[in-house]
Amino acid sequence: MKRVFLLLTAAATLLLSACSDETTHSRGVYMLLDTSGTYTKELDKAQQIINFVLAKLQPGDSFAVARIKTGSFSEKDIIARVTFDGQPSRANLQKRQFREEIDKFVAGVKPSAYTDITGGLLQAVEYLDEKSPGRKTVLIFSDMKEELAAGYVREAIPLQMQGFEVVALNVSKLRSDNIDPREYTDRLAYWRQRVEAGGGTWRVLNDLERLEALFID
Amino acid sequence: MSFADIFLLVPASPLLSGLIWLVVAVGLLYLARPAAHLAIAAASRLLHHACKLAARSVMLAEQRLKQRNNEVLLAAGREAAERIIEREFERIDASVRRDLAEYPALQRQMSEAITRLEQDYHDSSEVPPEPPAWAKVVDAVAKIAPKEPVVGEILQDIHDSMVRAQRAAIEQYRNDNSKRHRILSRMMPLWRRVAQVLGEMDKRVNRLLERSTAIDRHMTSYEDILNRSPRAERMLSSSSLTQFFIAGFVLAIAIGGAVINFHLIARPMQEMVGGSSYIMGYKAANIAALVIILVEVAMGLFLMESLRITRLFPVIAALDDRLRVRMIWVAFAFLLALASIESGLAFMREKLSQDDASLVASLVGQGEAGAVAANLWITTAAQMGMGFILPFALVFVAIPLESFIHSSRTVLGLLAQGLLQLLAFLLRLTGNVFRHGGNMLIRLYDLLIFLPLWLEERLRARGKPAEMAVTDDAVATEGRS
Structure with a gap:
């Protein structure tokens, strides 16, 4: 009798563990912050977005914020990263700590000379693939103008972005864009093409009042 | 081509x-x-x-x-x-045990009262006063020659004595009458007591008669059912439909209660089983909350079954009385424990909501304290109260559920019958x-x-x-x- 009970318990445990899945319903968000030149002045907006994302993410979700600078394909450029605990109270605590780290970074950030967006994207793909959440989102807070230092190879690298959703946020217009708006549209078209060629989806969200759109499934 | x-x-x-x-x-x-x-x-x-x-x-x-x-x-x-x-027989049995068990006592009271009344009656009977012996003496003296002066004196003495005796007799008679009146007045409460006892007995007997009339009525319906009379079929069919709709309505209310209960405990359940695990596409916390509610409903069913209010499980109804009573206590203990857990979870829910509100307030720049509302204890207490009461309220789901299950057999049968009739008509057409x-x-x-x-x-x-x-x-x- 005892053996039968043990067998039944084991079978039920196996069945439940086979049925239970934590990753497919979770969401992974990786946010790239452009810290080049004058864009550092826009970081207060980035903070708003980070706070918004923090408020929306649920226990079990992952979130990382990384900076875009001269060479961004590096884990060292990740400012803060977290996978929220299953317990809501613990997750709230983690969110508070995360916000403090971001505040600390924004307070002491120094502008970089170049903008390696591709490197940042590659790092984002690597990070999110490792976490393998159900939904992968990369937020890019940048003017999307890539400026690479001499010797950095990025152009020929194809992006592997199957299942990724890339959202460009607050893509501000440069002075040159005002002179020739085609530059702006060409820039966005270029990134769209690269992301979609890699199998991902591309969106631009400039109106920060509509951040809710980020979390509409 | x-x-x-x-x-x-x-x-x-x-x-x-x-x-x-x-x-x-x-x-x-x-x-x-x-x-x-x-x-x-x-x-x-x-x-x-x-x-x-x-x-x-x-x-x-x-x-x-x-x-x-x-x-x-x-x-x-x-x-x-x-x-x-x-049930009617059980009531009659209880009534007979309760009311007629006192019958010997009542009878004794009545006999005592009657004996005392009899005694008093005898005591109060009037004894006729004896005629004075002087009358014969007077007759004898009166026959003596009337010219004797001594005779006159004797007669005068006799007269005086008789007057005195008369007075004494009247006095005695009055005293005796007064005594009899006292005895009679003492009989009044006894008569009242007898009337009261008789009234009480009459009431009890009438109650029994009423019950027996109800049993007669039920027996007539029962005989109708046994004889498969069309009247009984019509009545049962209509009663079944009514039961189905009433039970369905009450069940809908109960489901509403269960949904509220679910929302009370689903969120804090994440603290226990984690908010990020899923079972077959559903959040484990939600499933756990649902399981708790279903366990409460099951315990309610067992409780009602053990109390013999419902008869969904013949095994429980057939249990030995001692075992059944134990089962009642076990089911009640489980319910109490679950109600307490739910109350605690409701409290936790409020705390989590406060924490969430506080976090959101801090994220939007209002500061941690900005979101704490005044009089928050009222909602906390209300939620805890609901968390404690709802499991017990769900116990009563067993009654409409039983009616619904029993009546749905008839209603589904009628529905299938109607469908078959429609199908036959369509085929003929x-x-x-x-x-x-x-x-x-x-x-x-x-x-x-x-x-x-x-x-x-x-x-x-x-x-x-x-x-x-x-x-x-x-x-x-x-x-x-």
Whole structure:
């Protein structure tokens, strides 16, 4: 009798563990912050977005914020990263700590000379693939103008972005864009093409009042 | 070769080709007319009979279902009537035990009261005063010669003595009367007591009579059910439908309560089982909350079953009384524990909500304290109260659930019966459509070849007089010969 009970318990445990899945319903968000030149002045907006994302993410979700600078394909450029605990109270605590780290970074950030967006994207793909959440989102807070230092190879690298959703946020217009708006549209078209060629989806969200759109499934 | 090549018999004129095809087709149809008529009629007859047969089978199935429904209905009604009669007998038993158990005491009280009354009655009887002995003496003295002076004196003495005795006797008589009145007045409460006891007994007996009248009424219904009278079937059917809708309505209310209960505990459950695990696509916390509610409902069912209020599980009803009472306590203990857990979870929910509100407030720059509302304890207490009460409220789901299950058997049966009747009607209708459709197709066929038919009729009409003349000649020849 005892053996039968043990067998039944084991079978039920196996069945439940086979049925239970934590990753497919979770969401992974990786946010790239452009810290080049004058864009550092826009970081207060980035903070708003980070706070918004923090408020929306649920226990079990992952979130990382990384900076875009001269060479961004590096884990060292990740400012803060977290996978929220299953317990809501613990997750709230983690969110508070995360916000403090971001505040600390924004307070002491120094502008970089170049903008390696591709490197940042590659790092984002690597990070999110490792976490393998159900939904992968990369937020890019940048003017999307890539400026690479001499010797950095990025152009020929194809992006592997199957299942990724890339959202460009607050893509501000440069002075040159005002002179020739085609530059702006060409820039966005270029990134769209690269992301979609890699199998991902591309969106631009400039109106920060509509951040809710980020979390509409 | 395309269709156009086949169709265009005269390459230059599609109209002429069409006409040729029409003539050919009409000619072919005319030639095939008798066979086509037979085929159409046979097909329509076949389909008509098939539909009729199917309709009959469906009606037979409907009859069987109706019989089965009646069986179910009567069985359910019999069970319900038996239960009611059983309860009535239990009540009578309790009443007899309670009221008539005191009957010997009442009888003793009555006998005592009556004995005392009898005693008092004897005590109060009037004793006639004895006639004074002086009367005889007076008679004797009166017979002595009247001129004797001594006699006068004696008589005067006797007179005085008699007056005195008379006074004493009157006094004695008054005293005795007064005593009797006192005794009689003492009898009054005893009479009242006797009247009261008799009234009480009358009331109790009347109560028993009322119960017996109710039992008579229930027994009549029960006999009706046993005799399968149409009246009983009608009453049971209508009662079953009413029960179904009432029970459904109460169950809907209970489901509303369960949903509220679920929302109270689903969020804090994440603290226990984690908010990020899923089981078969559903959050584990939600499933855990649902399981708790279902366990509460199950415990409620066991409690109601053990209390013999519902009879969904015959095994529990048949349990030994001691075991049943133990089961009542166990189910109640589980419910109490679950209610306490829910109350705690409701408290946790409020704390989590506060924490969330505080976090969001800090994220939007209002500061941690900005979100804490005043009088928050009221909602916390209300949620905790609801968390504690709702499990007990869910216990009573067992009663409408039992009614719903029992009545749904009848209602589903009636519904299936109605569907079968509808199906039989549709099959009969289809059969008739096939039969009359066959006739209509034959007419349409003739309409398509009306020209050759008309010509045939004309030719026949022309040939008829000649035929008739030949026939007349033959008759005349036969007559002559």
